[in-house]
Amino acid sequence: MGPLLYSLDIIVYIGIFGIVCLSLNLEYGFAGLANFGKVAFFLTGAYTYAILSQLGVPFYVCIIVGVLISAIVGLLVSFPALRLRADYLAIAVLAFGEILRLIVKSEDFAGGDWGMTVSPIFPYTTSSLIYRLENIGLIFIFLAICFIVVQLLANSPYGRAMRAIREDEVAAEALGKDRARFKAQAFMLGSAMAGLAGGLYAQYLGYVVPGMFMPMVTFTVWIMVLLGGPANNWGVLLGAALVEIFDRGTNIVKDYIALPVDPSDLQYILFGALIIFILLYRPQGLLKESMIRTKTLRSAHDARRSIKNKGS
């Protein structure tokens, strides 16, 4: 595959994982929910799409149903999750994701170890270049929609209440915020987005196998979010882009430079070191948490700035 096609490929993945990052940003960055089972909902969307597309269902129905089922699963998971401490929640969802993977690995309706083929939205028969461009267009439209949704939520009283619950849920509840509702909604919405990304992923690749849904996917998304900056939507997109470029970029390097160490091993070692470095020295990520900016607050900020300028 030439470098142009490979670069376009990277852009597709940035789009897909951008959506997943936004979903984790909503759940963890804004609502404080440590979802370590992200891949479970990604898998749900992907396999739902796959199963439906094999039955000949039109693609937009596959996507919609994938999103709905992921949202429902997210809502169901949220019920016990609401009562759990952060680390318990993380481990529980991680185990849940592995159970889902075991199910699709073992059952025939999901193709077992060999997975299933998926009908792509855009036909393969056109040139590889056009195939990628078409997918980039589609995926980035969805990415933009998700971005706008999460951004609007964050910059509203709803987002303010969510962050308050994240900071101190006892105080937030004492001030009238029903934490169960907010957390359940965050989980549901986040799972829906992850399911959407899963469906898009499945149709782009044209197949799904259980090995594509290892816990590593969840950890990769966490790296993207922590690197880019939790609670900052531009930040997590930046994180997605950087990690994808580094991840797949180094695969190209392998073809041109002989390294003493297998590049994929080197990548993991560097990722690991990078995350520890970030956690130690810059836990807020590259871009700090975005301040809440509703229309009215923005004018308050501007007014303050003009007063400051007048004074000086």
Next chain:
Amino acid sequence: MQEGLLRIREVSKHFGGVYAVNKVSLDVTHGGICGLVGPNGSGKTTLFNTVLGIHKPDGGEIYFNDQCINNLAPHQIYDLGLVNAFQIPRLFYSLSVLDNMLVAAREQQGDKLFNSLFLRSKWQKQEEGLIEEALNILELVELEHLALSPAGELSGGQRKLLEVARGLMAKPRLLLLDEPAAGINPVLGKKIFQKIEEFSHNGTAFFVIEHRLEILFEFASWVYVMNKGKIVIAGQPQSIIDDPAFYTIYLGEE
């Protein structure tokens, strides 16, 4: 005693067999400032937390506005108009001072998922009004100039003030204040109580735990004295000062 806005009847709360609150009964009536005093460890804060729904009572009933609130969640109790300001401020430290205030406002249209996405103009108008209200209250506690700063940057005393201001922002029927003047210089502390008194004239009731007895007794119209989980004295400040038992309680614990 008239029927109270807040009626606590024989409420108890224990932790592992130790009764922090032991069959407490009291009334807080509409309007005015009601005080709750007592030595350290007498159970005052635990009583507040039990009323708020943070702890479930182990016995007795709590009525607010004629409704039993024993089994309500804290956010439901807030909805009824009972709000509090914690002793150690529980602010949202990465949010701005103004945002902290806005969280406290009630009946926000923008709190709903659908509205925040699709009906934005509905709550934007409301928010303009709320911002003005918030800035007015912040002005009372001399925090207006810090409205856009993160709450984490405030000093200890300023945090206390924001905690109280946030409680006022919630337009409560009854505001529970846990040591509002602690850690604040006496002049500002007195000013806070003057503001509280103004609010009480407008219909808000206050139930205040305070260690600075001289400030509290100047403003309170009724005081309960608690010791070792029980209410031991109740009355107007003057009669409490004249009661020798009062001093025994406080000196006894030293």
Next chain:
Amino acid sequence: MFDWSQIFFNSFVTGSLYLIAAVGLTLTYGLSKFPNFAHAEFMALGAYAGYFVSEQLGLGLPLAFVFAFLAAGTIGLLCYRGIFQPLAKRGATIIHLMVASIALGFILRHSVGAATDWDPLYFTATWSAFDVGPIRVTGLWIWLIVTALTLSLVMHFLMIKTKIGKAIRATASNPELALASGINVDRIILITWFIGAGLAAIAGVFRGADTQIWPMTGWDMILPVFAVTILGGIGNFYGAIAAAFIIGLAENIGVVALASLGLSTTYRIGIAFVILIITLIVKPQGLAMFFRRA
């Protein structure tokens, strides 16, 4: 119909392995208050260290265990000192520490993988199977069970009778009080991490000797080990002992049940996951209430 005696024996074997791996995890989790996913790599590193001593130096398996314990213990100690302690000092949350442990796992796993080209390694000592009555056993499995039982007794003695054990228990339940009573909390934490990682290594050597040694040796087992830790009650090693055998039994009965129901036996590992999730939802403290906290 079912070979119950074999099932029970197999349960002891599985349970023993989980026990050795989980005791270390429950100690560090209970003390430092976060789930250390790099515990998996302490197991794997232990297997490799054991391999080095037993095969490359030709010193045999028993010494392999000793060396593995010491090597992994040291690494565990250094990881705590170099990564987890500084993070905790900077106010890292449980989640941050958990993510750091996952990142540490990447580093360790892939360093070993790169160094060995991801080729599985094998201990040369062979263990032939023989029959004890109706039960098929191997010598290794007997050793595994004996080690687990000995470990339980040693830990019981350590925790109840010795000064260090009491200090560990005190620090785990109330660090400030422990510090105030003159316990060198810092040293206790280091000792606990050393022992925890060391025990993981022993489990790793057994696992490697029973199957194979490869970089995923630990990761393959880590979720069931977490299941044991949580079912037993975090920080409660008596609970961990009970939980290890409960889960071992559940897995071995489960495998037979799955096969007879016509379901895939790949689900075997899912049994521990299901127990884990049910425990967290229904009773997160696990079996701790049955065992007076060590």
